[in-house]
Amino acid sequence: MKKLFTGFALLAPMAVFAQGYQLNLQGTRQIGKGSTGLADPTDATAMFTNPGSTAFLAANDITFGITPAFSKGTFTDANTNVESHSDNPVVTPFNLSAAYGREKSRFKYGLSIYTPFGSTMRWEPGSAGRFETREIALLSISFQPTVSYRISNKLGVGLGLVYTYGHVQIQKDVPVQFSNGDFGTASIDCRANGFGVNAGLYYAVTNQLALALTYRSALNMKTSSGTAEFNVPASVSGNFPNQDVNATLPLPQIFGLGMTYKPTKNWTVNLEGYLSDWSKYDTVRINYETAPVAGSMSSDLIREYNTGFSVRAGVEYLSENKYELRAGAFFSKSPIPDGYVNPDVPDANRINPSIGASYNFTKRFRVDAALLAEFINRKDENIVSGINGTYNFTIWLPSVGLTYKF
Amino acid sequence: MKRFNLFMTVIAITALSWASCKKDAKTKVSAGDADFTKYVAIGNSLTAGYADNALYYDGQMVAYPYLIAQQLRQVGGGEFRQPLVDRSSVGVGISGNARLALSVVNGALTPRPVAPSGDMTIFTSSVANQGPFNNMGVPGAKVTTAIFPGYGNPANGAGNYNPFFTRMTTAPATASMLSDAAAQHPTFFTVFLGSNDVLGYATSGGAGSSITPMEGAPGIGFSASYDALVTTLVAGGAKGALANIADVTTAPFFTTIPYNGLVLTAQAQADALNNAYAPLITAGLVASFKIGANGFIIADADAPSGLRQMKPGELVLLSTPQDSLKAGWGSSKPIANQYILTTAELSQIRTATTNFNQKIRSVATEKGLAYVDVASFLQHVKTVGVEVNGRKIGTTFVTGGAFSLDGIHLTPIGNVLLANEFIKAINTKYNAFVPLVDASGYGGVKFP
Numbered sequence: 001m002k003k004l005f006t007g008f009a010l011l012a013p014m015a016v017f018a019q020g021y022q023l024n025l026q027g028t029r030q031i032g033k034g035s036t037g038l039a040d041p042t043d044a045t046a047m048f049t050n051p052g053s054t055a056f057l058a059a060n061d062i063t064f065g066i067t068p069a070f071s072k073g074t075f076t077d078a079n080t081n082v083e084s085h086s087d088n089p090v091v092t093p094f095n096l097s098a099a100y101g102r103e104k105s106r107f108k109y110g111l112s113i114y115t116p117f118g119s120t121m122r123w124e125p126g127s128a129g130r131f132e133t134r135e136i137a138l139l140s141i142s143f144q145p146t147v148s149y150r151i152s153n154k155l156g157v158g159l160g161l162v163y164t165y166g167h168v169q170i171q172k173d174v175p176v177q178f179s180n181g182d183f184g185t186a187s188i189d190c191r192a193n194g195f196g197v198n199a200g201l202y203y204a205v206t207n208q209l210a211l212a213l214t215y216r217s218a219l220n221m222k223t224s225s226g227t228a229e230f231n232v233p234a235s236v237s238g239n240f241p242n243q244d245v246n247a248t249l250p251l252p253q254i255f256g257l258g259m260t261y262k263p264t265k266n267w268t269v270n271l272e273g274y275l276s277d278w279s280k281y282d283t284v285r286i287n288y289e290t291a292p293v294a295g296s297m298s299s300d301l302i303r304e305y306n307t308g309f310s311v312r313a314g315v316e317y318l319s320e321n322k323y324e325l326r327a328g329a330f331f332s333k334s335p336i337p338d339g340y341v342n343p344d345v346p347d348a349n350r351i352n353p354s355i356g357a358s359y360n361f362t363k364r365f366r367v368d369a370a371l372l373a374e375f376i377n378r379k380d381e382n383i384v385s386g387i388n389g390t391y392n393f394t395i396w397l398p399s400v401g402l403t404y405k406f
Numbered sequence: 407m408k409r410f411n412l413f414m415t416v417i418a419i420t421a422l423s424w425a426s427c428k429k430d431a432k433t434k435v436s437a438g439d440a441d442f443t444k445y446v447a448i449g450n451s452l453t454a455g456y457a458d459n460a461l462y463y464d465g466q467m468v469a470y471p472y473l474i475a476q477q478l479r480q481v482g483g484g485e486f487r488q489p490l491v492d493r494s495s496v497g498v499g500i501s502g503n504a505r506l507a508l509s510v511v512n513g514a515l516t517p518r519p520v521a522p523s524g525d526m527t528i529f530t531s532s533v534a535n536q537g538p539f540n541n542m543g544v545p546g547a548k549v550t551t552a553i554f555p556g557y558g559n560p561a562n563g564a565g566n567y568n569p570f571f572t573r574m575t576t577a578p579a580t581a582s583m584l585s586d587a588a589a590q591h592p593t594f595f596t597v598f599l600g601s602n603d604v605l606g607y608a609t610s611g612g613a614g615s616s617i618t619p620m621e622g623a624p625g626i627g628f629s630a631s632y633d634a635l636v637t638t639l640v641a642g643g644a645k646g647a648l649a650n651i652a653d654v655t656t657a658p659f660f661t662t663i664p665y666n667g668l669v670l671t672a673q674a675q676a677d678a679l680n681n682a683y684a685p686l687i688t689a690g691l692v693a694s695f696k697i698g699a700n701g702f703i704i705a706d707a708d709a710p711s712g713l714r715q716m717k718p719g720e721l722v723l724l725s726t727p728q729d730s731l732k733a734g735w736g737s738s739k740p741i742a743n744q745y746i747l748t749t750a751e752l753s754q755i756r757t758a759t760t761n762f763n764q765k766i767r768s769v770a771t772e773k774g775l776a777y778v779d780v781a782s783f784l785q786h787v788k789t790v791g792v793e794v795n796g797r798k799i800g801t802t803f804v805t806g807g808a809f810s811l812d813g814i815h816l817t818p819i820g821n822v823l824l825a826n827e828f829i830k831a832i833n834t835k836y837n838a839f840v841p842l843v844d845a846s847g848y849g850g851v852k853f854p
Binding site for chain 2: 076127232
């Protein structure tokens with residue numbers, strides 16, 4: 001497992017900004033139906049979507065999914081009409097989940113490894129926001145051992161303990177110029193980790209209707225190691241000492257409420273809503289541990305996020321044959337209030353459509369595919385930095401998953 | 407069929423979201439009611455791109471009218487010629503000096519000329535054949551001298567002609583800045599003059615040239631000269647923008663050295679000074695010296711025995727020799743009058759500035775021209791600072807970013823901010839949308 005983790009960690013920095021940094025890419029099937037599935041357990045990825053539903057899985061399975069993100073965008077300055085481009089590296093959020101329970105057992109146990117938050121933004125050199133962010137890469141990976149218990153034929157509960165490791169790298173230009181006209185640069189590199197829980201309830205009201213309630217706790221990501229490095233002219237290097245830094249990144253608690261309705265044997269309709277409480281995400285303070293930088297012992301990223309929510313709908317068609325089709329969409333209300341949009345995570349309210357399909361090669365082996373599109377369009381004038389303009393981003397997220405039942 | 411409808415719905419949602427994302431975020435540019443075909447800028451050293459105490463190539467290439475002209479190209483503006491000096495030249499300043507650059511002297515960052523003397527060939531080799539020049543900024547020009555024929559005539563004798571103008575005019579003996587500007591038949595012009603009408607007085611601590619009087623014939627009085635200038639420029643129907651002048655205290659040249667910069671660290675020093683100035687202390691002209699900050703001792707002809715202590719609000723000029731301060735100026739010896747602006751001198755400067763700005767504003771109103779309130783803008787930069795896409799620009803010497811190493815002229819980013827103030831005023835007055843200058847590539851003071 002260790003080796004697998006290191007291999008994937010290299011693949012894992014992500015380029016998606018669903019609801020701030022939050023990814024919703026923990027299952028190819030879910031992606032295909034508007035990222036729904038709270039009350040609709042399909043495979044071991046249910047441990048992430050709703051640990052309470054996992055005990056209702058008909059089989060044991062191991063499932064792996066990968067969702068490369070192709071993201072590209074433009075910032076158009078409202079004052080100058082100048083465009084800055086962001087051409088982000090292709091990155092690959094993934095999930096790997098295995099759930100097991102003995103036949104007839106009311107318990108299922110499992111482990112889910114996934115990438116809950118992430119984003120990579122790489123702006124072209126000289127872009128308008130260069131003194132805020134030239135590049136930010138946030139990588140996170142969570143390990144979630146999970147227990148799910150079927151209390152009755154109708155009711156299930158589940159609890160996962162989540163350990164999350166994160167790595168943030170920020171690069172920006174410093175407004176101090178060398179003799180040759182180049183600007184100085186700063187890089188901040190932090191590794192952090194935190195513990196949380198992922199809990200869920202699943203209730204099958206009838207054969208056709210199921211309800212679900214989930215809770216993912218807030219994660220206080222505390223740095224385990226962090227460094228700040230500056231490249232500035234020699235004569236002012238005393239004002240920019242390289243040193244260790246620390247910070248706490250308060251990631252949100254998330255509530256989910258879902259409903260699944262099966263009007264016929266073939267059709268499934270999911271409706272659900274999420275609340276992400278980003279209210280603790282106000283000012284991210286990077287503390288310098290030894291000496292002031294440009295006269296200050298900290299660097300504050302002022303964010304003032306609010307609560308975001310997401311309303312999702314998905315439908316699925318399971319054929320008598322071996323194929324499955326699905327489609328959906330979700331609307332996300334951005335947690336970033338007006339006046340606080342930054343070039344690091346230019347989030348917006350948006351509608352994300354998706355489609356998906358699966359093919360069951362055998363009773364045990366299934367291949368899933370999905371395509372999610374995200375379109376971001378937001379005009380904002382940041383009240384802190386004064387950056388004023390329109391962010392336009394297009395992100396294509398094709399997803400492939402493999403599931404083996406045993 | 408159900409399935410087909412479903413997928414059509416998803417495709418429709420996708421197409422709609424995609425379309426909303428793809429629409430062009432740019433604002434449509436427009437010249438509005440103005441015609442920017444031929445833009446001519448009249449002004450002084452700030453207009454010429456003088457910076458770091460010299461006229462040199464890099465400064466000229468970020469001069470605010472040059473930056474404005476680059477933006478005007480998007481709305482029909484044409485070529486903008488400047489009397490460029492050689493790219494490799496160390497430049498030349500009013501006193502024949504080279505441009506300043508920061509260097510580390512005895513462990514401290516200090517502005518130093520990059521060469522022992524300025525590039526005097528700038529004055530001796532005319533570039534007039536490369537003209538006519540859209541940038542009619544001439545270092546040292548005043549409202550009164552801008553309309554003076556023969557302003558570049560060496561036959562007038564040293565001090566009575568301007569060699570910066572001589573090098574750029576085809577008719578040094580007869581041309582004025584105004585006549586060379588008007589001969590180009592500008593469709594659009596900017597005038598940013600008046601600073602030298604007070605600044606010459608201010609930068610010499612009130613000891614040098616006098617403030618231009620409001621009244622008097624063209625060439626003598628500010629009012630009539632300004633009228634003559636603008637009337638000529640609008641004669642052919644041209645539109646334009648008039649900029650007012652800033653309060654002297656917005657420039658770090660006047661504010662970097664505090665009035666109470668005499669810092670004593672030992673009681674013995676205080677005792678010695680108290681002893682030396684005992685009679686003045688008794689007379690109430692000097693406060694008792696103490697450890698910490700004390701007002702400098704300055705020369706003042708109006709004070710009994712010719713010296714007194716500085717008062718809050720009075721200014722020490724950046725030109726005050728630092729080695730002299732170390733050698734006892736301001737404590738055991740008074741700082742000479744030419745390095746000090748006293749309350750009385752400042753009051754004259756402020757009155758003149760207020761009058762000049764009232765005149766400029768009334769001309770702008772009367773002729774229907776845009777009015778660029780540089781004074782308010784620089785006051786804002788000084789007191790609050792401006793956030794330029796995540797970097798704060800202020801007026802503090804060296805670190806503030808807006809002012810170059812001479813403490814009076816602007817850095818590249820300072821010029822960008824000024825150019826944008828012009829453009830904003832132009833856009834408002836003429837219902838235009840000329841995009842502002844993108845500041846992201848422009849910096850302040852460069853560090854070794």
